[in-house]
Amino acid sequence: EKMWNELHDKLQSFNAVVPTVAVHSNGRPVKLPWGTSTLKRLRIKKDKAWSDFDSDPTIAKFNYAISREELYDQENIKLKVKYERKITANLKLNCKSFYSYLRNNREAKTCIRNLDNGDGSRSTNPKESAEILANAFSSVFVQEPQGPLPEFRPDDKVFTSINDLVITSV
Numbered sequence: 001e002k003m004w005n006e007l008h009d010k011l012q013s014f015n016a017v018v019p020t021v022a023v024h025s026n027g028r029p030v031k032l033p034w035g036t037s038t039l040k041r042l043r044i045k046k047d048k049a050w051s052d053f054d055s056d057p058t059i060a061k062f063n064y065a066i067s068r069e070e071l072y073d074q075e076n077i078k079l080k081v082k083y084e085r086k087i088t089a090n091l092k093l094n095c096k097s098f099y100s101y102l103r104n105n106r107e108a109k110t111c112i113r114n115l116d117n118g119d120g121s122r123s124t125n126p127k128e129s130a131e132i133l134a135n136a137f138s139s140v141f142v143q144e145p146q147g148p149l150p151e152f153r154p155d156d157k158v159f160t161s162i163n164d165l166v167i168t169s170v
Contacts, residue, residue, distance in 0.1 A: 004088070033101070034076075034083035042072040 032039075049065035087098045114122045115132045123129045 008084070008088075032076075032080075034079040036079060039072070039075055039079055042068070042075050046072045 046065070046068040049061070049068040053061040053065045084101075087094075087101055091098050114124075115129050116122055117128075117132060123132055
């Protein structure tokens with residue numbers, strides 16, 4: 001029981017990176033490993049409630065959509081915990097499913113490569129890409145002096161109107 005609780009706590013730390021609903025590039029939802037027909041029906045009802053709210057935004061429809069979303073989330077969490085218990089119970093017999101689950105739910109899945117250097121060439125390794133990104137970010141930020149911020153006095157170069165702005169229609 002103690003080992004289960006420890007493993008369960010570690011799996012709970014992954015909840016921030018495990019998607020509750022993933023979507024393929026074609027817009028269709030990905031089938032979750034813990035997905036059931038009940039969960040699918042709840043998702044459809046939740047989506048319909050939000051669609052109804054979008055077409056006619058009233059407080060009653062908003063409250064109904066929120067309640068449908070809460071029902072879906074509760075069922076999703078319950079089924080997800082049940083699935084995690086199942087794969088951890090079978091860890092000694094089938095460790096592949098457990099590690100597959102962890103691998104598929106990593107936070108960082110890809111790296112950034114082949115960025116434009118600005119001179120027409122492209123980066124060839126992660127170190128060059130990191131340098132290009134660091135240079136881009138450092139060019140945006142202003143180095144401010146250390147210490148307290150200067151005091152703002154309303155009479156210091158404050159413009160109350162813009163006189164030289166000309167607006168024309170196209």
